[in-house]
Amino acid sequence: MSNNINVLGIELSNSRLSLGVGNLGGTLDYVERMPASPNLDQDEFERLFSASAVALREWVDARGIDLRQAAMSIPGYGREAGNPIFPWDMARLEGFLGKVLPGLPLALTNSVVAQAAFNRYAMPSTYAVEGDHLFLFVGHGVAGVIVNEAEPIDAFSPFEMGHMVIERDGLVCRCGHRGCVEAYTSLRAVSTIIGVPGNEILARGDRFLDALEVDNVAREMLRERQFLLGLALGNALNLHPVPAVVISGWPSLTPESDRSAIFDGLNQSLLGGYDEGRLSLSFIAPSIGNDPKAALSYAAYCFVSGGGLEAASDARAMEETA
Ligand SMILES: [Zn+2]
Structure with a gap:
Protein backbone atom coordinates (compact mmCIF):
# COMPACT_ATOMS: atom_id res chain seq x y z
CA MET A 1 0.00 0.00 0.00
CA SER A 2 2.72 2.47 1.01
CA ASN A 3 4.43 1.60 -2.27
CA ASN A 4 1.61 3.35 -4.12
CA ILE A 5 2.25 6.59 -2.30
CA ASN A 6 4.78 8.80 -4.01
CA VAL A 7 6.73 11.73 -2.68
CA LEU A 8 9.01 14.34 -4.25
CA GLY A 9 12.48 15.21 -2.99
CA ILE A 10 14.39 18.33 -3.97
CA GLU A 11 17.99 18.71 -2.93
CA LEU A 12 20.67 21.33 -3.23
CA SER A 13 23.84 19.37 -2.68
CA ASN A 14 27.02 18.25 -4.42
CA SER A 15 27.00 21.41 -6.57
CA ARG A 16 23.80 20.34 -8.23
CA LEU A 17 20.06 20.70 -7.95
CA SER A 18 18.39 17.29 -7.89
CA LEU A 19 14.77 16.34 -7.89
CA GLY A 20 13.37 12.87 -7.65
CA VAL A 21 10.22 10.87 -7.11
CA GLY A 22 10.02 7.68 -5.09
CA ASN A 23 7.74 5.69 -2.86
CA LEU A 24 7.77 5.48 0.94
CA GLY A 25 9.97 2.39 0.74
CA GLY A 26 12.89 4.52 -0.44
CA THR A 27 12.88 3.95 -4.22
CA LEU A 28 14.14 6.59 -6.62
CA ASP A 29 11.98 6.10 -9.71
CA TYR A 30 12.52 9.44 -11.39
CA VAL A 31 15.55 11.65 -11.03
CA GLU A 32 16.91 14.76 -12.65
CA ARG A 33 20.19 16.36 -11.62
CA MET A 34 21.33 19.72 -12.89
CA PRO A 35 24.69 21.36 -12.26
CA ALA A 36 24.21 24.27 -9.88
CA SER A 37 26.70 26.65 -8.36
CA PRO A 38 27.32 26.20 -4.62
CA ASN A 39 26.29 29.86 -4.50
CA LEU A 40 23.19 29.41 -6.66
CA ASP A 41 21.00 32.49 -6.40
CA GLN A 42 17.24 32.43 -6.11
CA ASP A 43 16.51 33.71 -9.64
CA GLU A 44 18.69 31.01 -11.15
CA PHE A 45 17.08 28.36 -8.92
CA GLU A 46 13.61 29.40 -10.08
CA ARG A 47 14.72 29.26 -13.71
CA LEU A 48 16.27 25.78 -13.31
CA PHE A 49 13.37 24.41 -11.32
CA SER A 50 10.64 25.78 -13.62
CA ALA A 51 12.28 24.08 -16.61
CA SER A 52 12.68 20.72 -14.85
CA ALA A 53 9.19 20.83 -13.29
CA VAL A 54 7.65 20.53 -16.76
CA ALA A 55 9.40 17.21 -17.43
CA LEU A 56 8.61 16.04 -13.92
CA ARG A 57 4.91 16.83 -14.34
CA GLU A 58 4.82 14.96 -17.67
CA TRP A 59 6.47 11.90 -16.13
CA VAL A 60 4.10 11.91 -13.15
CA ASP A 61 0.98 12.45 -15.29
CA ALA A 62 1.93 9.75 -17.79
CA ARG A 63 1.97 7.22 -14.95
CA GLY A 64 -1.11 8.50 -13.16
CA ILE A 65 0.99 9.16 -10.06
CA ASP A 66 -0.46 11.31 -7.33
CA LEU A 67 2.35 13.03 -5.44
CA ARG A 68 1.49 13.39 -1.75
CA GLN A 69 4.33 15.32 -0.18
CA ALA A 70 7.38 17.29 -1.27
CA ALA A 71 10.47 18.14 0.74
CA MET A 72 13.41 20.33 -0.11
CA SER A 73 16.71 20.22 1.76
CA ILE A 74 18.96 23.27 1.77
CA PRO A 75 22.45 23.61 3.26
CA GLY A 76 22.49 26.19 6.06
CA TYR A 77 18.68 26.30 6.33
CA GLY A 78 16.97 27.04 9.64
CA ARG A 79 18.95 29.86 11.19
CA GLU A 80 16.82 32.60 12.63
CA ALA A 81 19.08 35.31 11.31
CA GLY A 82 18.88 33.87 7.80
CA ASN A 83 20.94 31.43 5.80
CA PRO A 84 24.46 32.69 5.12
CA ILE A 85 25.13 29.95 2.53
CA PHE A 86 21.95 30.40 0.47
CA PRO A 87 20.72 33.84 1.50
CA TRP A 88 17.32 33.37 -0.12
CA ASP A 89 13.92 34.75 0.77
CA MET A 90 12.13 31.74 2.26
CA ALA A 91 8.62 33.19 1.83
CA ARG A 92 9.40 33.72 -1.85
CA LEU A 93 10.70 30.13 -2.11
CA GLU A 94 7.54 28.70 -0.55
CA GLY A 95 5.39 30.91 -2.76
CA PHE A 96 7.30 29.86 -5.88
CA LEU A 97 7.16 26.12 -5.12
CA GLY A 98 3.48 26.44 -4.17
CA LYS A 99 2.81 27.90 -7.61
CA VAL A 100 4.88 25.36 -9.56
CA LEU A 101 3.62 22.40 -7.49
CA PRO A 102 0.04 23.44 -6.68
CA GLY A 103 -1.71 21.56 -3.89
CA LEU A 104 1.39 19.61 -2.87
CA PRO A 105 2.32 19.87 0.84
CA LEU A 106 5.90 21.12 1.10
CA ALA A 107 8.47 20.81 3.90
CA LEU A 108 11.75 22.68 3.94
CA THR A 109 14.65 21.46 6.00
CA ASN A 110 18.38 21.66 6.53
CA SER A 111 20.48 19.20 4.51
CA VAL A 112 21.91 17.51 7.58
CA VAL A 113 18.44 16.91 9.04
CA ALA A 114 17.47 15.22 5.76
CA GLN A 115 20.67 13.15 5.89
CA ALA A 116 19.86 12.11 9.46
CA ALA A 117 16.33 11.08 8.34
CA PHE A 118 17.77 9.13 5.40
CA ASN A 119 20.19 7.22 7.60
CA ARG A 120 17.89 6.58 10.51
CA TYR A 121 14.92 5.38 8.48
CA ALA A 122 16.84 3.55 5.75
CA MET A 123 15.66 0.00 5.09
CA PRO A 124 17.43 -2.20 5.96
CA SER A 125 18.77 -0.06 8.76
CA THR A 126 22.53 0.29 9.17
CA TYR A 127 22.12 2.70 12.03
CA ALA A 285 28.56 4.61 4.74
CA PRO A 286 27.54 7.98 3.26
CA SER A 287 25.84 6.87 -0.01
CA ILE A 288 27.81 9.47 -1.99
CA GLY A 289 26.03 10.79 -5.08
CA ASN A 290 22.57 9.51 -4.17
CA ASP A 291 20.88 12.91 -4.05
CA PRO A 292 17.97 13.61 -3.73
CA LYS A 293 17.41 10.47 -1.64
CA ALA A 294 17.91 12.34 1.62
CA ALA A 295 15.21 14.88 0.71
CA LEU A 296 12.96 12.01 -0.42
CA SER A 297 13.40 10.27 2.93
CA TYR A 298 12.53 13.48 4.67
CA ALA A 299 9.42 13.88 2.51
CA ALA A 300 8.40 10.31 3.39
CA TYR A 301 9.06 11.04 7.05
CA CYS A 302 6.89 14.19 6.92
CA PHE A 303 4.10 12.32 5.15
CA VAL A 304 4.05 9.47 7.68
CA SER A 305 4.57 11.59 10.81
CA GLY A 306 1.87 13.99 9.63
CA GLY A 307 -0.63 11.12 9.73
CA GLY A 308 -0.73 10.73 5.94
CA LEU A 309 -0.46 6.96 6.06
CA GLU A 310 -3.47 6.57 8.36
CA ALA A 311 -5.49 9.01 6.26
CA ALA A 312 -4.57 7.09 3.10
CA SER A 313 -5.54 3.73 4.58
CA ASP A 314 -8.81 5.18 5.92
CA ALA A 315 -9.61 6.44 2.44
CA ARG A 316 -8.78 3.01 1.02
CA ALA A 317 -11.05 1.32 3.59
CA MET A 318 -13.88 3.71 2.72
CA GLU A 319 -13.43 2.98 -0.97
CA GLU A 320 -13.59 -0.74 -0.27
CA THR A 321 -16.79 -0.52 1.81
CA ALA A 322 -18.46 1.88 -0.63
ZN1 LIG B 1 33.06 28.42 5.91
Missing part, protein backbone atom coordinates in the same frame (compact mmCIF):
# COMPACT_ATOMS: atom_id res chain seq x y z
CA ALA A 128 23.22 0.93 15.17
CA VAL A 129 23.32 3.82 17.63
CA GLU A 130 20.62 4.23 20.24
CA GLY A 131 20.16 7.11 22.63
CA ASP A 132 21.09 10.75 22.19
CA HIS A 133 24.02 11.31 19.89
CA LEU A 134 25.59 13.60 17.34
CA PHE A 135 25.04 12.70 13.70
CA LEU A 136 27.89 14.26 11.73
CA PHE A 137 27.67 14.43 7.96
CA VAL A 138 30.87 14.99 6.01
CA GLY A 139 30.00 15.53 2.36
CA HIS A 140 30.16 18.62 0.17
CA GLY A 141 29.20 20.37 3.36
CA VAL A 142 30.11 19.40 6.90
CA ALA A 143 27.34 19.68 9.46
CA GLY A 144 25.98 17.96 12.50
CA VAL A 145 22.72 17.51 14.27
CA ILE A 146 22.12 16.39 17.84
CA VAL A 147 19.72 13.47 17.62
CA ASN A 148 17.58 13.44 20.71
CA GLU A 149 15.75 10.13 20.73
CA ALA A 150 12.73 11.59 22.53
CA GLU A 151 12.11 14.17 19.80
CA PRO A 152 10.95 13.90 16.20
CA ILE A 153 13.74 14.42 13.69
CA ASP A 154 12.26 17.62 12.27
CA ALA A 155 12.65 19.29 15.65
CA PHE A 156 16.43 18.93 15.61
CA SER A 157 18.52 22.00 15.20
CA PRO A 158 21.53 21.58 12.96
CA PHE A 159 24.88 23.10 13.69
CA GLU A 160 27.28 24.13 11.03
CA MET A 161 30.48 22.57 12.30
CA GLY A 162 31.89 22.99 8.80
CA HIS A 163 32.27 26.70 9.34
CA MET A 164 34.25 26.43 12.55
CA VAL A 165 37.49 28.25 11.75
CA ILE A 166 40.45 26.03 12.55
CA GLU A 167 43.20 27.85 10.67
CA ARG A 168 43.59 31.60 10.71
CA ASP A 169 44.08 32.90 7.14
CA GLY A 170 43.74 29.32 5.93
CA LEU A 171 42.05 27.89 2.83
CA VAL A 172 39.15 29.85 1.33
CA CYS A 173 35.68 28.49 2.15
CA ARG A 174 32.49 28.96 0.14
CA CYS A 175 31.05 30.96 3.06
CA GLY A 176 33.58 33.72 2.35
CA HIS A 177 35.77 33.05 5.39
CA ARG A 178 39.15 31.39 5.46
CA GLY A 179 40.27 28.35 7.39
CA CYS A 180 36.87 26.69 7.92
CA VAL A 181 36.64 22.94 8.67
CA GLU A 182 34.70 22.52 5.41
CA ALA A 183 37.53 23.96 3.34
CA TYR A 184 39.79 21.16 4.66
CA THR A 185 37.50 18.19 5.09
CA SER A 186 34.63 18.38 2.57
CA LEU A 187 34.43 16.14 -0.49
CA ARG A 188 35.58 19.11 -2.54
CA ALA A 189 38.77 19.28 -0.48
CA VAL A 190 39.26 15.53 -0.95
CA SER A 191 38.70 15.90 -4.68
CA THR A 192 41.62 18.35 -4.86
CA ILE A 193 43.89 16.10 -2.82
CA ILE A 194 43.31 12.93 -4.83
CA GLY A 195 43.06 14.72 -8.18
CA VAL A 196 39.66 13.29 -9.08
CA PRO A 197 36.96 15.75 -10.23
CA GLY A 198 33.94 16.08 -7.96
CA ASN A 199 31.48 14.76 -10.57
CA GLU A 200 33.59 11.63 -10.98
CA ILE A 201 33.53 11.05 -7.22
CA LEU A 202 29.74 11.39 -7.30
CA ALA A 203 29.51 8.93 -10.20
CA ARG A 204 31.71 6.36 -8.43
CA GLY A 205 29.79 6.75 -5.17
CA ASP A 206 30.93 5.06 -1.97
CA ARG A 207 33.59 3.09 -3.82
CA PHE A 208 35.36 6.17 -5.14
CA LEU A 209 38.50 5.49 -3.11
CA ASP A 210 38.66 1.76 -3.95
CA ALA A 211 39.66 2.07 -7.56
CA LEU A 212 42.29 4.70 -6.89
CA GLU A 213 45.98 4.35 -6.43
CA VAL A 214 46.12 6.95 -3.67
CA ASP A 215 49.82 7.72 -3.28
CA ASN A 216 51.44 8.11 0.10
CA VAL A 217 51.54 11.90 -0.05
CA ALA A 218 47.79 12.11 -0.73
CA ARG A 219 47.04 9.45 1.84
CA GLU A 220 49.02 11.30 4.49
CA MET A 221 47.12 14.47 3.58
CA LEU A 222 43.78 12.70 3.96
CA ARG A 223 44.91 11.50 7.36
CA GLU A 224 45.84 15.05 8.31
CA ARG A 225 42.40 16.28 7.18
CA GLN A 226 40.75 13.62 9.33
CA PHE A 227 42.88 14.78 12.23
CA LEU A 228 41.50 18.31 11.72
CA LEU A 229 37.98 16.91 11.61
CA GLY A 230 38.62 15.18 14.94
CA LEU A 231 40.01 18.40 16.38
CA ALA A 232 36.87 20.32 15.35
CA LEU A 233 34.62 17.52 16.57
CA GLY A 234 36.26 17.59 20.00
CA ASN A 235 35.70 21.35 20.18
CA ALA A 236 32.05 20.91 19.20
CA LEU A 237 31.63 18.26 21.89
CA ASN A 238 33.20 20.55 24.48
CA LEU A 239 30.33 22.95 23.78
CA HIS A 240 27.67 20.28 23.59
CA PRO A 241 28.69 16.97 25.18
CA VAL A 242 26.97 13.79 23.98
CA PRO A 243 27.91 10.17 24.71
CA ALA A 244 27.98 9.03 21.08
CA VAL A 245 28.83 10.28 17.60
CA VAL A 246 27.91 8.75 14.25
CA ILE A 247 29.95 9.91 11.27
CA SER A 248 28.53 9.54 7.79
CA GLY A 249 30.95 10.67 5.12
CA TRP A 250 34.11 9.88 3.20
CA PRO A 251 36.10 9.14 6.41
CA SER A 252 33.71 6.18 6.86
CA LEU A 253 35.21 4.76 3.64
CA THR A 254 38.87 5.03 4.62
CA PRO A 255 40.83 2.20 6.28
CA GLU A 256 40.53 2.06 10.04
CA SER A 257 44.24 2.76 10.35
CA ASP A 258 43.73 6.08 8.50
CA ARG A 259 40.61 7.26 10.22
CA SER A 260 42.28 6.67 13.58
CA ALA A 261 43.56 10.22 12.90
CA ILE A 262 40.07 11.43 13.90
CA PHE A 263 40.57 9.86 17.31
CA ASP A 264 44.01 11.54 17.55
CA GLY A 265 42.41 14.92 16.77
CA LEU A 266 39.65 14.31 19.29
CA ASN A 267 42.23 13.40 21.87
CA GLN A 268 43.87 16.80 21.45
CA SER A 269 40.75 18.93 21.79
CA LEU A 270 38.11 17.05 23.75
CA LEU A 271 38.17 17.94 27.43
CA GLY A 272 39.81 15.10 29.30
CA GLY A 273 40.99 13.56 26.02
CA TYR A 274 39.34 10.81 24.04
CA ASP A 275 38.20 7.81 26.07
CA GLU A 276 36.13 5.09 24.40
CA GLY A 277 34.37 4.49 27.71
CA ARG A 278 32.98 8.03 27.63
CA LEU A 279 32.48 8.55 23.91
CA SER A 280 31.40 6.00 21.36
CA LEU A 281 32.34 6.90 17.80
CA SER A 282 30.94 4.93 14.88
CA PHE A 283 30.95 5.22 11.11
CA ILE A 284 28.27 4.58 8.53
Whole structure:
Protein backbone atom coordinates (compact mmCIF):
# COMPACT_ATOMS: atom_id res chain seq x y z
CA MET A 1 0.00 0.00 0.00
CA SER A 2 2.72 2.47 1.01
CA ASN A 3 4.43 1.60 -2.27
CA ASN A 4 1.61 3.35 -4.12
CA ILE A 5 2.25 6.59 -2.30
CA ASN A 6 4.78 8.80 -4.01
CA VAL A 7 6.73 11.73 -2.68
CA LEU A 8 9.01 14.34 -4.25
CA GLY A 9 12.48 15.21 -2.99
CA ILE A 10 14.39 18.33 -3.97
CA GLU A 11 17.99 18.71 -2.93
CA LEU A 12 20.67 21.33 -3.23
CA SER A 13 23.84 19.37 -2.68
CA ASN A 14 27.02 18.25 -4.42
CA SER A 15 27.00 21.41 -6.57
CA ARG A 16 23.80 20.34 -8.23
CA LEU A 17 20.06 20.70 -7.95
CA SER A 18 18.39 17.29 -7.89
CA LEU A 19 14.77 16.34 -7.89
CA GLY A 20 13.37 12.87 -7.65
CA VAL A 21 10.22 10.87 -7.11
CA GLY A 22 10.02 7.68 -5.09
CA ASN A 23 7.74 5.69 -2.86
CA LEU A 24 7.77 5.48 0.94
CA GLY A 25 9.97 2.39 0.74
CA GLY A 26 12.89 4.52 -0.44
CA THR A 27 12.88 3.95 -4.22
CA LEU A 28 14.14 6.59 -6.62
CA ASP A 29 11.98 6.10 -9.71
CA TYR A 30 12.52 9.44 -11.39
CA VAL A 31 15.55 11.65 -11.03
CA GLU A 32 16.91 14.76 -12.65
CA ARG A 33 20.19 16.36 -11.62
CA MET A 34 21.33 19.72 -12.89
CA PRO A 35 24.69 21.36 -12.26
CA ALA A 36 24.21 24.27 -9.88
CA SER A 37 26.70 26.65 -8.36
CA PRO A 38 27.32 26.20 -4.62
CA ASN A 39 26.29 29.86 -4.50
CA LEU A 40 23.19 29.41 -6.66
CA ASP A 41 21.00 32.49 -6.40
CA GLN A 42 17.24 32.43 -6.11
CA ASP A 43 16.51 33.71 -9.64
CA GLU A 44 18.69 31.01 -11.15
CA PHE A 45 17.08 28.36 -8.92
CA GLU A 46 13.61 29.40 -10.08
CA ARG A 47 14.72 29.26 -13.71
CA LEU A 48 16.27 25.78 -13.31
CA PHE A 49 13.37 24.41 -11.32
CA SER A 50 10.64 25.78 -13.62
CA ALA A 51 12.28 24.08 -16.61
CA SER A 52 12.68 20.72 -14.85
CA ALA A 53 9.19 20.83 -13.29
CA VAL A 54 7.65 20.53 -16.76
CA ALA A 55 9.40 17.21 -17.43
CA LEU A 56 8.61 16.04 -13.92
CA ARG A 57 4.91 16.83 -14.34
CA GLU A 58 4.82 14.96 -17.67
CA TRP A 59 6.47 11.90 -16.13
CA VAL A 60 4.10 11.91 -13.15
CA ASP A 61 0.98 12.45 -15.29
CA ALA A 62 1.93 9.75 -17.79
CA ARG A 63 1.97 7.22 -14.95
CA GLY A 64 -1.11 8.50 -13.16
CA ILE A 65 0.99 9.16 -10.06
CA ASP A 66 -0.46 11.31 -7.33
CA LEU A 67 2.35 13.03 -5.44
CA ARG A 68 1.49 13.39 -1.75
CA GLN A 69 4.33 15.32 -0.18
CA ALA A 70 7.38 17.29 -1.27
CA ALA A 71 10.47 18.14 0.74
CA MET A 72 13.41 20.33 -0.11
CA SER A 73 16.71 20.22 1.76
CA ILE A 74 18.96 23.27 1.77
CA PRO A 75 22.45 23.61 3.26
CA GLY A 76 22.49 26.19 6.06
CA TYR A 77 18.68 26.30 6.33
CA GLY A 78 16.97 27.04 9.64
CA ARG A 79 18.95 29.86 11.19
CA GLU A 80 16.82 32.60 12.63
CA ALA A 81 19.08 35.31 11.31
CA GLY A 82 18.88 33.87 7.80
CA ASN A 83 20.94 31.43 5.80
CA PRO A 84 24.46 32.69 5.12
CA ILE A 85 25.13 29.95 2.53
CA PHE A 86 21.95 30.40 0.47
CA PRO A 87 20.72 33.84 1.50
CA TRP A 88 17.32 33.37 -0.12
CA ASP A 89 13.92 34.75 0.77
CA MET A 90 12.13 31.74 2.26
CA ALA A 91 8.62 33.19 1.83
CA ARG A 92 9.40 33.72 -1.85
CA LEU A 93 10.70 30.13 -2.11
CA GLU A 94 7.54 28.70 -0.55
CA GLY A 95 5.39 30.91 -2.76
CA PHE A 96 7.30 29.86 -5.88
CA LEU A 97 7.16 26.12 -5.12
CA GLY A 98 3.48 26.44 -4.17
CA LYS A 99 2.81 27.90 -7.61
CA VAL A 100 4.88 25.36 -9.56
CA LEU A 101 3.62 22.40 -7.49
CA PRO A 102 0.04 23.44 -6.68
CA GLY A 103 -1.71 21.56 -3.89
CA LEU A 104 1.39 19.61 -2.87
CA PRO A 105 2.32 19.87 0.84
CA LEU A 106 5.90 21.12 1.10
CA ALA A 107 8.47 20.81 3.90
CA LEU A 108 11.75 22.68 3.94
CA THR A 109 14.65 21.46 6.00
CA ASN A 110 18.38 21.66 6.53
CA SER A 111 20.48 19.20 4.51
CA VAL A 112 21.91 17.51 7.58
CA VAL A 113 18.44 16.91 9.04
CA ALA A 114 17.47 15.22 5.76
CA GLN A 115 20.67 13.15 5.89
CA ALA A 116 19.86 12.11 9.46
CA ALA A 117 16.33 11.08 8.34
CA PHE A 118 17.77 9.13 5.40
CA ASN A 119 20.19 7.22 7.60
CA ARG A 120 17.89 6.58 10.51
CA TYR A 121 14.92 5.38 8.48
CA ALA A 122 16.84 3.55 5.75
CA MET A 123 15.66 0.00 5.09
CA PRO A 124 17.43 -2.20 5.96
CA SER A 125 18.77 -0.06 8.76
CA THR A 126 22.53 0.29 9.17
CA TYR A 127 22.12 2.70 12.03
CA ALA A 128 23.22 0.93 15.17
CA VAL A 129 23.32 3.82 17.63
CA GLU A 130 20.62 4.23 20.24
CA GLY A 131 20.16 7.11 22.63
CA ASP A 132 21.09 10.75 22.19
CA HIS A 133 24.02 11.31 19.89
CA LEU A 134 25.59 13.60 17.34
CA PHE A 135 25.04 12.70 13.70
CA LEU A 136 27.89 14.26 11.73
CA PHE A 137 27.67 14.43 7.96
CA VAL A 138 30.87 14.99 6.01
CA GLY A 139 30.00 15.53 2.36
CA HIS A 140 30.16 18.62 0.17
CA GLY A 141 29.20 20.37 3.36
CA VAL A 142 30.11 19.40 6.90
CA ALA A 143 27.34 19.68 9.46
CA GLY A 144 25.98 17.96 12.50
CA VAL A 145 22.72 17.51 14.27
CA ILE A 146 22.12 16.39 17.84
CA VAL A 147 19.72 13.47 17.62
CA ASN A 148 17.58 13.44 20.71
CA GLU A 149 15.75 10.13 20.73
CA ALA A 150 12.73 11.59 22.53
CA GLU A 151 12.11 14.17 19.80
CA PRO A 152 10.95 13.90 16.20
CA ILE A 153 13.74 14.42 13.69
CA ASP A 154 12.26 17.62 12.27
CA ALA A 155 12.65 19.29 15.65
CA PHE A 156 16.43 18.93 15.61
CA SER A 157 18.52 22.00 15.20
CA PRO A 158 21.53 21.58 12.96
CA PHE A 159 24.88 23.10 13.69
CA GLU A 160 27.28 24.13 11.03
CA MET A 161 30.48 22.57 12.30
CA GLY A 162 31.89 22.99 8.80
CA HIS A 163 32.27 26.70 9.34
CA MET A 164 34.25 26.43 12.55
CA VAL A 165 37.49 28.25 11.75
CA ILE A 166 40.45 26.03 12.55
CA GLU A 167 43.20 27.85 10.67
CA ARG A 168 43.59 31.60 10.71
CA ASP A 169 44.08 32.90 7.14
CA GLY A 170 43.74 29.32 5.93
CA LEU A 171 42.05 27.89 2.83
CA VAL A 172 39.15 29.85 1.33
CA CYS A 173 35.68 28.49 2.15
CA ARG A 174 32.49 28.96 0.14
CA CYS A 175 31.05 30.96 3.06
CA GLY A 176 33.58 33.72 2.35
CA HIS A 177 35.77 33.05 5.39
CA ARG A 178 39.15 31.39 5.46
CA GLY A 179 40.27 28.35 7.39
CA CYS A 180 36.87 26.69 7.92
CA VAL A 181 36.64 22.94 8.67
CA GLU A 182 34.70 22.52 5.41
CA ALA A 183 37.53 23.96 3.34
CA TYR A 184 39.79 21.16 4.66
CA THR A 185 37.50 18.19 5.09
CA SER A 186 34.63 18.38 2.57
CA LEU A 187 34.43 16.14 -0.49
CA ARG A 188 35.58 19.11 -2.54
CA ALA A 189 38.77 19.28 -0.48
CA VAL A 190 39.26 15.53 -0.95
CA SER A 191 38.70 15.90 -4.68
CA THR A 192 41.62 18.35 -4.86
CA ILE A 193 43.89 16.10 -2.82
CA ILE A 194 43.31 12.93 -4.83
CA GLY A 195 43.06 14.72 -8.18
CA VAL A 196 39.66 13.29 -9.08
CA PRO A 197 36.96 15.75 -10.23
CA GLY A 198 33.94 16.08 -7.96
CA ASN A 199 31.48 14.76 -10.57
CA GLU A 200 33.59 11.63 -10.98
CA ILE A 201 33.53 11.05 -7.22
CA LEU A 202 29.74 11.39 -7.30
CA ALA A 203 29.51 8.93 -10.20
CA ARG A 204 31.71 6.36 -8.43
CA GLY A 205 29.79 6.75 -5.17
CA ASP A 206 30.93 5.06 -1.97
CA ARG A 207 33.59 3.09 -3.82
CA PHE A 208 35.36 6.17 -5.14
CA LEU A 209 38.50 5.49 -3.11
CA ASP A 210 38.66 1.76 -3.95
CA ALA A 211 39.66 2.07 -7.56
CA LEU A 212 42.29 4.70 -6.89
CA GLU A 213 45.98 4.35 -6.43
CA VAL A 214 46.12 6.95 -3.67
CA ASP A 215 49.82 7.72 -3.28
CA ASN A 216 51.44 8.11 0.10
CA VAL A 217 51.54 11.90 -0.05
CA ALA A 218 47.79 12.11 -0.73
CA ARG A 219 47.04 9.45 1.84
CA GLU A 220 49.02 11.30 4.49
CA MET A 221 47.12 14.47 3.58
CA LEU A 222 43.78 12.70 3.96
CA ARG A 223 44.91 11.50 7.36
CA GLU A 224 45.84 15.05 8.31
CA ARG A 225 42.40 16.28 7.18
CA GLN A 226 40.75 13.62 9.33
CA PHE A 227 42.88 14.78 12.23
CA LEU A 228 41.50 18.31 11.72
CA LEU A 229 37.98 16.91 11.61
CA GLY A 230 38.62 15.18 14.94
CA LEU A 231 40.01 18.40 16.38
CA ALA A 232 36.87 20.32 15.35
CA LEU A 233 34.62 17.52 16.57
CA GLY A 234 36.26 17.59 20.00
CA ASN A 235 35.70 21.35 20.18
CA ALA A 236 32.05 20.91 19.20
CA LEU A 237 31.63 18.26 21.89
CA ASN A 238 33.20 20.55 24.48
CA LEU A 239 30.33 22.95 23.78
CA HIS A 240 27.67 20.28 23.59
CA PRO A 241 28.69 16.97 25.18
CA VAL A 242 26.97 13.79 23.98
CA PRO A 243 27.91 10.17 24.71
CA ALA A 244 27.98 9.03 21.08
CA VAL A 245 28.83 10.28 17.60
CA VAL A 246 27.91 8.75 14.25
CA ILE A 247 29.95 9.91 11.27
CA SER A 248 28.53 9.54 7.79
CA GLY A 249 30.95 10.67 5.12
CA TRP A 250 34.11 9.88 3.20
CA PRO A 251 36.10 9.14 6.41
CA SER A 252 33.71 6.18 6.86
CA LEU A 253 35.21 4.76 3.64
CA THR A 254 38.87 5.03 4.62
CA PRO A 255 40.83 2.20 6.28
CA GLU A 256 40.53 2.06 10.04
CA SER A 257 44.24 2.76 10.35
CA ASP A 258 43.73 6.08 8.50
CA ARG A 259 40.61 7.26 10.22
CA SER A 260 42.28 6.67 13.58
CA ALA A 261 43.56 10.22 12.90
CA ILE A 262 40.07 11.43 13.90
CA PHE A 263 40.57 9.86 17.31
CA ASP A 264 44.01 11.54 17.55
CA GLY A 265 42.41 14.92 16.77
CA LEU A 266 39.65 14.31 19.29
CA ASN A 267 42.23 13.40 21.87
CA GLN A 268 43.87 16.80 21.45
CA SER A 269 40.75 18.93 21.79
CA LEU A 270 38.11 17.05 23.75
CA LEU A 271 38.17 17.94 27.43
CA GLY A 272 39.81 15.10 29.30
CA GLY A 273 40.99 13.56 26.02
CA TYR A 274 39.34 10.81 24.04
CA ASP A 275 38.20 7.81 26.07
CA GLU A 276 36.13 5.09 24.40
CA GLY A 277 34.37 4.49 27.71
CA ARG A 278 32.98 8.03 27.63
CA LEU A 279 32.48 8.55 23.91
CA SER A 280 31.40 6.00 21.36
CA LEU A 281 32.34 6.90 17.80
CA SER A 282 30.94 4.93 14.88
CA PHE A 283 30.95 5.22 11.11
CA ILE A 284 28.27 4.58 8.53
CA ALA A 285 28.56 4.61 4.74
CA PRO A 286 27.54 7.98 3.26
CA SER A 287 25.84 6.87 -0.01
CA ILE A 288 27.81 9.47 -1.99
CA GLY A 289 26.03 10.79 -5.08
CA ASN A 290 22.57 9.51 -4.17
CA ASP A 291 20.88 12.91 -4.05
CA PRO A 292 17.97 13.61 -3.73
CA LYS A 293 17.41 10.47 -1.64
CA ALA A 294 17.91 12.34 1.62
CA ALA A 295 15.21 14.88 0.71
CA LEU A 296 12.96 12.01 -0.42
CA SER A 297 13.40 10.27 2.93
CA TYR A 298 12.53 13.48 4.67
CA ALA A 299 9.42 13.88 2.51
CA ALA A 300 8.40 10.31 3.39
CA TYR A 301 9.06 11.04 7.05
CA CYS A 302 6.89 14.19 6.92
CA PHE A 303 4.10 12.32 5.15
CA VAL A 304 4.05 9.47 7.68
CA SER A 305 4.57 11.59 10.81
CA GLY A 306 1.87 13.99 9.63
CA GLY A 307 -0.63 11.12 9.73
CA GLY A 308 -0.73 10.73 5.94
CA LEU A 309 -0.46 6.96 6.06
CA GLU A 310 -3.47 6.57 8.36
CA ALA A 311 -5.49 9.01 6.26
CA ALA A 312 -4.57 7.09 3.10
CA SER A 313 -5.54 3.73 4.58
CA ASP A 314 -8.81 5.18 5.92
CA ALA A 315 -9.61 6.44 2.44
CA ARG A 316 -8.78 3.01 1.02
CA ALA A 317 -11.05 1.32 3.59
CA MET A 318 -13.88 3.71 2.72
CA GLU A 319 -13.43 2.98 -0.97
CA GLU A 320 -13.59 -0.74 -0.27
CA THR A 321 -16.79 -0.52 1.81
CA ALA A 322 -18.46 1.88 -0.63
ZN1 LIG B 1 33.06 28.42 5.91
